[in-house]
Amino acid sequence: MIKSSINEQASALPRRAAPLEVRDLTVAYHEKPVLWDVDLSIPEGQLCAIVGPNGAGKSTLIKAVLGLIPKASGTVQFFGQPLEAARRRIGYVPQRSSVDWDFPTNALDVVLMGLYGRLGWFRRPGKAEREAAMHALEQVGLTAFAHRQIAQLSGGQQQRVFLARALAQASDLYFMDEPFAGVDAVTEAAILQVMRELKKQGKTVVVVHHDLETVRDYFDHLTLLNVQVIASGPLEQTFTPENLKATYGERMSVGVGR
Amino acid sequence: MDLLAGIFTDYTLRNVALGAALLGLVGGVLGSFATLRRQSLLGDVLAHAALPGICLAFLLTGTKAPLILLLGAGLAGWLASLLMLAILRSTRLPEDSTLGVILSGFFGFGIGLLTFIQHSGDSDQAGLDKFIFGQAATVVGEDVLTMAVLGGVALLLVGLLYKEFKLLTFDPAFASSLGLPVRGLGTLLTSLTVIAVMIGLQTVGVVLMAAMLIAPAAAARQWTNRLSTMVWLSAAFGVLSGVLGAVISATRENLPTGPLVVLTASLITLFSLLLAPERGLVWDWRRTRNNRRRIRLERLLLDAHVLYNHAELTPESLAQRRRTAPARAKEELEELAARGWVTGRGERWELTEQGHAEAHRLEQAMRVLPKALNPRAEGGAGGAA
Amino acid sequence: MKALHLWALALVLLLSACQVQDFALRPIDGDRPVRAVATANFVTDLVQQIGGERVQVTGLMGPGVDPHLYKASAGDVRKLTQADVVFYSGLFLEGKMVELFEKMPKAIAITDAIPHELLIAPEGGFEGTYTYDPHVWFDVSLWAHTAEAVRDGLSKVDPAGAGYYAERTRQYQARLQELDAWVKQEIGRIPPAQRVMVTAHDAFGYFGRRYGLEVRGLQGVSTVAETGTRDVQELAAFLAERGIRAIFVESSVPRRSVEAVVAAVRARGKELRIGGELFSDAAGDPGTPEGTYVGMVEHNVRTIVSALLGGEHP
Numbered sequence: 016m017i018k019s020s021i022n023e024q025a026s027a028l029p030r031r032a033a034p035l036e037v038r039d040l041t042v043a044y045h046e047k048p049v050l051w052d053v054d055l056s057i058p059e060g061q062l063c064a065i066v067g068p069n070g071a072g073k074s075t076l077i078k079a080v081l082g083l084i085p086k087a088s089g090t091v092q093f094f095g096q097p098l099e100a101a102r103r104r105i106g107y108v109p110q111r112s113s114v115d116w117d118f119p120t121n122a123l124d125v126v127l128m129g130l131y132g133r134l135g136w137f138r139r140p141g142k143a144e145r146e147a148a149m150h151a152l153e154q155v156g157l158t159a160f161a162h163r164q165i166a167q168l169s170g171g172q173q174q175r176v177f178l179a180r181a182l183a184q185a186s187d188l189y190f191m192d193e194p195f196a197g198v199d200a201v202t203e204a205a206i207l208q209v210m211r212e213l214k215k216q217g218k219t220v221v222v223v224h225h226d227l228e229t230v231r232d233y234f235d236h237l238t239l240l241n242v243q244v245i246a247s248g249p250l251e252q253t254f255t256p257e258n259l260k261a262t263y264g265e266r267m268s269v270g271v272g273r
Numbered sequence: 274m275d276l277l278a279g280i281f282t283d284y285t286l287r288n289v290a291l292g293a294a295l296l297g298l299v300g301g302v303l304g305s306f307a308t309l310r311r312q313s314l315l316g317d318v319l320a321h322a323a324l325p326g327i328c329l330a331f332l333l334t335g336t337k338a339p340l341i342l343l344l345g346a347g348l349a350g351w352l353a354s355l356l357m358l359a360i361l362r363s364t365r366l367p368e369d370s371t372l373g374v375i376l377s378g379f380f381g382f383g384i385g386l387l388t389f390i391q392h393s394g395d396s397d398q399a400g401l402d403k404f405i406f407g408q409a410a411t412v413v414g415e416d417v418l419t420m421a422v423l424g425g426v427a428l429l430l431v432g433l434l435y436k437e438f439k440l441l442t443f444d445p446a447f448a449s450s451l452g453l454p455v456r457g458l459g460t461l462l463t464s465l466t467v468i469a470v471m472i473g474l475q476t477v478g479v480v481l482m483a484a485m486l487i488a489p490a491a492a493a494r495q496w497t498n499r500l501s502t503m504v505w506l507s508a509a510f511g512v513l514s515g516v517l518g519a520v521i522s523a524t525r526e527n528l529p530t531g532p533l534v535v536l537t538a539s540l541i542t543l544f545s546l547l548l549a550p551e552r553g554l555v556w557d558w559r560r561t562r563n564n565r566r567r568i569r570l571e572r573l574l575l576d577a578h579v580l581y582n583h584a585e586l587t588p589e590s591l592a593q594r595r596r597t598a599p600a601r602a603k604e605e606l607e608e609l610a611a612r613g614w615v616t617g618r619g620e621r622w623e624l625t626e627q628g629h630a631e632a633h634r635l636e637q638a639m640r641v642l643p644k645a646l647n648p649r650a651e652g653g654a655g656g657a658a
Numbered sequence: 659m660k661a662l663h664l665w666a667l668a669l670v671l672l673l674s675a676c677q678v679q680d681f682a683l684r685p686i687d688g689d690r691p692v693r694a695v696a697t698a699n700f701v702t703d704l705v706q707q708i709g710g711e712r713v714q715v716t717g718l719m720g721p722g723v724d725p726h727l728y729k730a731s732a733g734d735v736r737k738l739t740q741a742d743v744v745f746y747s748g749l750f751l752e753g754k755m756v757e758l759f760e761k762m763p764k765a766i767a768i769t770d771a772i773p774h775e776l777l778i779a780p781e782g783g784f785e786g787t788y789t790y791d792p793h794v795w796f797d798v799s800l801w802a803h804t805a806e807a808v809r810d811g812l813s814k815v816d817p818a819g820a821g822y823y824a825e826r827t828r829q830y831q832a833r834l835q836e837l838d839a840w841v842k843q844e845i846g847r848i849p850p851a852q853r854v855m856v857t858a859h860d861a862f863g864y865f866g867r868r869y870g871l872e873v874r875g876l877q878g879v880s881t882v883a884e885t886g887t888r889d890v891q892e893l894a895a896f897l898a899e900r901g902i903r904a905i906f907v908e909s910s911v912p913r914r915s916v917e918a919v920v921a922a923v924r925a926r927g928k929e930l931r932i933g934g935e936l937f938s939d940a941a942g943d944p945g946t947p948e949g950t951y952v953g954m955v956e957h958n959v960r961t962i963v964s965a966l967l968g969g970e971h972p
Contacts, residue, residue: 107450132451164498284925400912411918529884
């Protein structure tokens with residue numbers, strides 16, 4: 016990316032701020048860098064994938080951008096604003112494995128948690144909130160499971176509950192951390208449908224994706240990450256053998272040049 | 274019952290029972306969150322860490338006023354929890370090792386201080402060691418008042434911040450993404466647990482306090498899948514343990530109240546672990562046993578069904594197919610007959626209408642074609658879903 | 659490396675063998691004061707009285723220390739090892755040190771000098787370990803016997819001082835006889851109906867028997883066990899029923915339990931105040947009159963008499 020010309024253009028034209036603008040992001044544990052000098056610009060209204068080998072820092076990128084882990088350096092802007100100002104416009108679907116599903120609560124309750132941001136301190140969820148939550152569950156096809164204890168849900172259903180929770184946040188920008196990992200075909204289809212629906216509504220979705228086979232079918236924008244950004248841009252331009260080799264090393268063997 | 278009436282009429286029993294009930298109430302509520310956050314042993318750390326706080330408070334002020342000592346206990350417990358968090362964040366020491374190190378470190382320091390005070394010849398120090406095991410029977414009106422105020426504050430905060438604590442416990446990452454001050458809330462929750470410990474120190478003492486945070490919550494979890502119900506139940510179990518423990522200790526001389534309260538709470542937990550529906554061990558065992566039996570019968574029926582359709586259903590053919598002895602096969606046929614799935618006697622058996630219907634239903638449900646009789650057809654059998 | 663291990667092992671064994679020697683009772687060599695160690699501070703006082711200038715006594719327990727609960731520290735063990743002779747009360751008063759003393763020939767239980775028929779054995783015994791009530795020192799006549807145990811023990815390690823110790827024992831026993839008579843006289847001033855004494859734990863059995871008082875404690879003979887709710891209730895009921903107006907706290911037992919009884923009795927609408935602090939399992943601060951055995955007894959008696967006569971004691 017040529018930073019200077021972008022800046023010139025920015026001052027010349029009145030531009031809508033990008034949903035996500037990351038500059039020089041670096042995250043390190045002890046001496047080892049996990050993310051190094053990451054620059055990223057996510058375009059609005061598209062389905063964007065972040066892809067890379069294990070340990071590439073993909074989850075870390077999302078967490079650092081959302082302020083969940085400290086960063087060593089860098090700036091992050093959402094729609095031209097810092098995180099604190101833009102929180103209402105951001106939705107988050109964490110990895111399914113990040114919680115203990117034996118928690119005593121049901122699917123509806125979990126989705127309601129997505130509305131806590133709107134409720135603020137001290138207020139309890141009421142009828143309006145319940146309806147919004149049920150609506151979100153409907154969108155992922157889990158209406159019948161609203162009162163099911165979450166431990167009794169299958170992996171795919173749990174993933175959809177997390178998705179519904181994010182939908183309840185009614186955001187403009189969504190972050191999803193490996194939403195397709197280990198889910199059944201029905202769930203995969205449901206998630207994809209939701210994503211496409213969001214795109215139709217003009218929302219932006221950033222997804223950490225684990226499966227190179229499906230990247231081309233599902234996404235418009237691709238970022239290849241391996242501690243540093245190898246390439247980032249529209250899918251067709253970015254998904255090339257050279258870029259993949261640079262990201263994954265020689266052991267790449269997905270049918271790329273088809 | 275005279276004894277139960279005594280809870281209201283007798284000054285001693287009333288205050289002891291109230292004190293124990295307050296402990297149970299606050300311990301039950303805060304223990305619910307502690308156990309769900311997998312910080313059950315934190316209560317143990319806080320309680321053991323209180324000992325040096327009590328000793329230092331005595332050394333610095335020279336008095337044994339309960340409020341001063343409890344304040345010392347609370348501060349020390351709080352310090353221990355902060356230290357623990359700091360160690361967890363900045364080193365690679367796993368959680369249980371950190372807990373162990375802090376617990377034994379603080380407690381050892383406390384015992385050292387206690388010994389030092391005992392040897393120092395200050396005649397006013399008698400009774401500090403009573404904090405190790407508590408002296409529930411000596412709770413009087415003022416103590417109950419102190420406990421009620423402290424407990425009230427803690428419970429009020431839990432009530433106000435219930436949904437925040439719930440989210441924090443379930444999914445701290447998501448909570449953080451919403452902008453919730455996760456660290457601050459976590460510290461607050463731990464601080465409220467410190468208050469619970471302060472209430473419990475005079476009643477059950479340092480060593481047994483952890484039980485009052487863990488047992489009622491663990492028991493409550495067994496009976497419900499909703500957090501709100503769990504918290505209420507946990508509080509109820511706590512209060513019950515407190516009152517029962519106090520009442521039982523009032524039936525005979527030389528029965529220590531604190532340990533009895535803990536014993537009652539433990540029995541309630543044991544009962545819940547074994548007998549609660551769905552999660553209880555006894556129910557689990559019964560369910561497993563029933564499942565196994567059912568599956569065996571279903572496979573048996575399917576075997577009988579295949580035999581009946583493609584050859585003939587006799588004890589010999591069944592025995593051969595199931596690779597058992599004919600005598601056993603006969604017993605199995607009787608079992609099927611008992612369920613109304615087959616009829617017949619001796620050598621000739623057939624499936625009933627019910628049996629046919631059930632077999633078909635099973636085949637549909639399992640989408641499995643039972644092994645065909647003909648070995649050639651074996652390879653072509655459909656695969657399970 | 660194996661050879662090194664063997665030498666190390668041999669060294670450790672040799673050193674531990676050396677330790678054992680230190681617990682035997684042997685006459686001292688040379689002309690120096692006898693190093694004596696005593697446990698409870700009234701025992702320390704006794705050894706001081708009998709030993710005089712020929713003995714240097716160190717006491718392990720200070721005022722306010724409960725001998726039932728006291729655990730020896732490493733420093734204490736060192737003192738015990740370096741001593742020529744050790745005196746302890748015995749009859750399981752020093753509950754947590756008994757094991758230690760049983761391994762030490764040079765440790766002498768002074769209550770061994772009291773004929774067993776004179777000891778109080780409560781029915782059923784208590785807690786398995788107590789055959790006899792150990793609080794013998796409040797019967798001044800019994801305490802006079804223990805002086806002889808100290809005299810004999812000191813004479814064994816310091817034969818040259820035998821005569822000195824014998825003389826001092828005679829003088830002290832005379833003093834104790836006077837004290838005994840005085841206590842009888844003082845208690846005699848209390849009308850028989852008022853001669854009931856309630857304390858924090860059952861430390862005054864011998865006192866009651868010798869001087870004609872009914873005594874009762876909240877806790878049993880040992881303070882090790884936790885007070886139970888029923889114990890508080892029963893004592894409160896007893897006090898209210900009998901109309902007793904004073905209860906006594908003890909210097910080495912926490913006040914809290916007694917205060918709980920006071921609160922319970924007051925809730926029943928009866929008067930009860932704390933009649934004063936008694937020295938039960940420990941004498942007072944060293945250097946004060948109450949720091950000696952005689953002073954301790956005198957303080958107790960004055961406090962009891964004053965309170966039971968309805969005096970203005972706080």
